[in-house]
Amino acid sequence: MKKILVMHGPNLNLLGEREPGVYGTDTFESINAEVSARANELGFECEVFQSNSEGALIDKLHAARLDCAGVVLNAGAYTHYSYAIRDAITAVKIPVIEVHISNVHSRDEFRHTSVISPVCRGVIAGFGKNSYLLGLEALKYIIEGEA
Ligand code: DQA
Numbered sequence: 001m002k003k004i005l006v007m008h009g010p011n012l013n014l015l016g017e018r019e020p021g022v023y024g025t026d027t028f029e030s031i032n033a034e035v036s037a038r039a040n041e042l043g044f045e046c047e048v049f050q051s052n053s054e055g056a057l058i059d060k061l062h063a064a065r066l067d068c069a070g071v072v073l074n075a076g077a078y079t080h081y082s083y084a085i086r087d088a089i090t091a092v093k094i095p096v097i098e099v100h101i102s103n104v105h106s107r108d109e110f111r112h113t114s115v116i117s118p119v120c121r122g123v124i125a126g127f128g129k130n131s132y133l134l135g136l137e138a139l140k141y142i143i144e145g146e147a
Pocket of ligand 1 (some may be wrong): 012013074076079100104111
């Protein structure tokens with residue numbers, strides 16, 4: 001069974017209590033349970049990782065290149081300015097799908113820029129927790145060679 005990584009960046013561990021009007025009331029744990037179950041249905045083993053630290057996210061991406069077929073990544077605010085995470089995505093070569101719970105384009109100006117989009121295989125934003133589930137579907141198409 002191929003393995004995939006679902007990775008969350010800073011502040012996403014507080015999902016459920018963090019700005020529920022923007023990010024919803026589902027907890028981090030319940031979203032991860034749903035995402036893992038869907039990944040299994042799609043035929044993937046799924047690892048979930050969250051960190052509030054840029055370096056830890058980069059280390060995890062490096063490790064994923066050795067045993068994962070792809071990554072669904074919500075890099076949180078790092079999306080908007082982390083050239084280090086962008087370089088890590090380029091370095092690892094495995095497909096990375098950028099996801100966001102909120103529609104970043106309808107929010108603050110600084111959220112309209114993603115420095116990682118150009119090196120990700122695609123971007124999904126604005127569908128709440130379903131953005132992660134859509135990210136899994138996208139990865140399945142890519143891994144199975146249909147996209
Ligand atoms: C986010 C959007 C980012 O702008 C924000 O910093 C986050 C979450 C989202 O999932 O909508 O932490 O990535």
